Amino acid sequence: MRRAFTLIELLVVIAIIAILIALLLPAVQQAREAARRSQCKNNLKQLGLALHNYHGAHSVFPSGYVTWDDYASIGGGSAPGFLAGDTSTFNTGPGWGWGAMLLPYLEQSTVTANLDFDRNMWDPANAAAIRTRLPVFLCPSSSGGDASFRIEELRASEGDPRVDLSIGGSTIEVGRSHYVASHGQESCWGGCGAAASTNVFRPGAIAFDPGASLNPGDPGARVESINSAGDVSRVADGPFYRNSKTRMRDVTDGTSNTIFLGEHSSKLSDKTWVGVPPGAGTTPFVDATENDSDGAATLVLVHAGPSGAEVDSFGNPIIHPINFPTLHVGQMFSEHTGGGQVCMGDGSVQFISENISLRLFAELSSIGEGEVGGVF
Numbered sequence: 001m002r003r004a005f006t007l008i009e010l011l012v013v014i015a016i017i018a019i020l021i022a023l024l025l026p027a028v029q030q031a032r033e034a035a036r037r038s039q040c041k042n043n044l045k046q047l048g049l050a051l052h053n054y055h056g057a058h059s060v061f062p063s064g065y066v067t068w069d070d071y072a073s074i075g076g077g078s079a080p081g082f083l084a085g086d087t088s089t090f091n092t093g094p095g096w097g098w099g100a101m102l103l104p105y106l107e108q109s110t111v112t113a114n115l116d117f118d119r120n121m122w123d124p125a126n127a128a129a130i131r132t133r134l135p136v137f138l139c140p141s142s143s144g145g146d147a148s149f150r151i152e153e154l155r156a157s158e159g160d161p162r163v164d165l166s167i168g169g170s171t172i173e174v175g176r177s178h179y180v181a182s183h184g185q186e187s188c189w190g191g192c193g194a195a196a197s198t199n200v201f202r203p204g205a206i207a208f209d210p211g212a213s214l215n216p217g218d219p220g221a222r223v224e225s226i227n228s229a230g231d232v233s234r235v236a237d238g239p240f241y242r243n244s245k246t247r248m249r250d251v252t253d254g255t256s257n258t259i260f261l262g263e264h265s266s267k268l269s270d271k272t273w274v275g276v277p278p279g280a281g282t283t284p285f286v287d288a289t290e291n292d293s294d295g296a297a298t299l300v301l302v303h304a305g306p307s308g309a310e311v312d313s314f315g316n317p318i319i320h321p322i323n324f325p326t327l328h329v330g331q332m333f334s335e336h337t338g339g340g341q342v343c344m345g346d347g348s349v350q351f352i353s354e355n356i357s358l359r360l361f362a363e364l365s366s367i368g369e370g371e372v373g374g375v376f
Contacts, residue, residue, distance in 0.1 A: 165279055
């Protein structure tokens with residue numbers, strides 16, 4: 001006669017199975033994350049190739065986003081009314097971003113055909129197409145969602161409620177992106193508009209000298225005062241900004257040493273492939289001591305710092321590489337373990353540790369300040 005399992009034997013078997021499952025589960029999760037990371041890398045490679053194909057066709061990389069560029073008329077309130085000009089930031093229509101301009105080079109001919117680039121990005125004629133979910137702009141590791149979202153107004157102060165932006169009585173719903181373009185070290189989200197001048201760090205080592213003055217009028221100061229009058233090119237030191245026209249030869253630091261694109265998970269804030277409407281803002285979903293809403297440009301762009309002559313309590317420039325705990329809406333942010341992926345100017349995709357040297361990350365973000373980047 002066959003003897004049955006005793007209760008103790010059964011419990012031992014169950015315990016062994018539970019231990020094996022516990023040992024196996026991390027391996028399964030790691031395998032899944034490796035697959036997600038590989039897909040994310042492939043997306044960035046496609047975007048990098050599209051950037052180069054765009055440059056091949058136009059002899060220039062796409063603008064960070066496109067607006068009316070008669071800044072004097074915007075400031076004077078005489079820009080065409082249909083552009084819905086923001087006299088504070090000088091943002092106007094049409095507002096199309098770098099991602100939208102790459103669509104013909106990403107095998108997105110159907111979406112491209114349904115967009116009217118001669119109209120503002122928020123025009124009702126474009127409403128259906130700009131909500132399109134495009135997998136090439138979505139990282140599988142992002143846990144914040146991949147559905148379209150409504151663009152919000154810029155909050156006047158911290159703690160104000162989130163309010164959907166409305167232009168002409170209509171809200172603006174756009175397709176999501178988990179990838180952003182680099183504005184360089186400096187940011188010019190709102191200060192490159194009606195503000196008469198803005199302070200920026202001088203290029204090179206002087207910016208990192210805590211003994212040098214932060215008063216632009218002092219000899220040997222770390223900063224200088226620039227009157228942008230709406231022209232962001234006077235401030236930005238990266239490849240993409242409002243109405244940028246960066247050419248390959250402008251990247252004198254070397255395309256293999258310059259970050260062009262990177263990740264920004266929707267767990268932190270909303271980003272889009274579509275563009276930038278005037279009056280918009282980006283608000284973080286994650287609370288941190290130094291983060292809050294920021295200007296419309298952060299819907300498609302981020303920067304590395306140092307910027308705006310801002311320093312911490314020790315006199316060091318504020319720099320925020322990938323996953324830095326400031327958690328700014330204007331920084332790169334990835335949910336890959338240990339760091340995130342970037343697309344360099346030569347189209348290669350690199351994984352950058354979240355523990356990278358702050359100064360090195362800043363040096364990798366500018367296109368022509370003469371820095372010599374190290375190993376990353």
